[in-house]
Amino acid sequence: MEVVILPSSKQIGIMAADAIAALLRRKPNAVLGLATGSSPLPIYNELARRHTEEGLDFSQAHGFALDEYVGLEAGHYESYKEVIRREFTNRVNIAPENVHGPDGSAQDITAACQAYEDSMMALGGVDLQILGVGTDGHIGFNEPGSSLASRTRIKTLIEQTRRDNARFFNSIDDVPHHVVTQGLGTIMDAKHVVLVATGAQKAQAVREFVEGPVSAMCAASILQMHPHVTILVDEAAASSLKLADYYRHTFDNKPSWQGI
Template sequence: MEVVILPGSKQIGALAADAIEALLRRKPNAVLGLATGSSPLPVYDELARRHQEKGLDFSQAHAFALDEYVGLEPGHPESYREVIRREFTDRVNIDPANVHSPDGTAADLPAACEAYEDSIRALGGVDLQILGVGTDGHIGFNEPGSSLASRTRIKTLIEQTRKDNARFFKSIDDVPHHVVTQGLGTIMDARHVVLIATGAQKAQTVRDFVEGPVAAICAASVLQMHQHATILIDEAAASSLKLADYYRHTYDNKPKWQSI
């Protein structure tokens, strides 16, 4: 796990976009893993800018969303399929047919979850997965207590997550109780994971999953066991880390040829 502490979200977005651009240039048909929420937005903004101004090409790429609410009708503005379309994929030249998301409206949800796993495997797996992290340490919708080996499946949201997401709906009563999410085992299969966390409200969470024990109570802690996990955080999110100075020193003295 590499922890990179940067001044703010603009610098974080640029560094994450650098990794994705480098991936696309060496592998135009790369498979990207897309997250929703506020954390990835600077990355999507920067990638859209590079596409529009520098011609960064997504035409052969595929993308898989992390999760989806169960029961929201197709086209619902807060479905994650729609959020990813608005925030990112409509702003670049990726083929809409190459953008995949879990089916939260399927009549047979377990079968749809299995089919989603099959779709990822059929394309050779995710090359780079973007992640945010919840204040309780969840990644995707893998709430506290999730199996560290879990695959794409149905999960019940804890009330804090529903409260956190209520701002996107008319009221908390409109927030679904259930979701379909890639599992922690699915996320761990990605060849490179880039997790973004900003703000003082994420400081204890960052300390828990970076420097605490690997435990199901903090789902993101499983990334300590990933072969290529990059944690991009700002100074506020880094404020509780015991080894913050070491992480800064390591990054400042990183060989120029070594990317994140």
């Protein structure tokens, strides 16, 4: 696990976009794992800028969303399928049919989850997974107590997550209680994971999943077991890390050819 502490979300977006652009240059049909929420927005903004101004090509790429609400009507403004379109895929030249998301409206949720797993595997798996992290350490919608080996499935949201997401709805009463989410085992299958966290409100979660024990109570801590994880944080999110100075020293003295 590599921890990179940067001055601002803009620099975080640039560094993550550098990794994605390099991936697309060497593998134009790369499979990207796409997260929603505020954390990935600087990445999507930078990728969209590079597409418009520099011709970064997504025409052969595929994207797989991390999660989706259960029970929202098709086309709902806050469904993650629509959010991903607005924030990223409609701003680049990725083919609409190459953008995939879990089906939160399926009659048979279990079968739909398996089909989603199968569709990822058919393309060789996710090459680079973008993640944010919740204040309780969840990634995707793998809430505290989630199985560390879990696959794509339906989950019940804890009230803190519903409160955190209420800002996107008229009120907390409109926030669904259930979601379909990639599991922790699914996320761990990605070849490279890039997790973004900004702001003081994420500092405790960052400390716990980076420097604490691997535990189902902090879902993101499973990333300690992944062979290629990059954690991009600003100074506020890094403020509780005991080894922050070491992470800075390591990155400052990293070979220029190594990348992230």
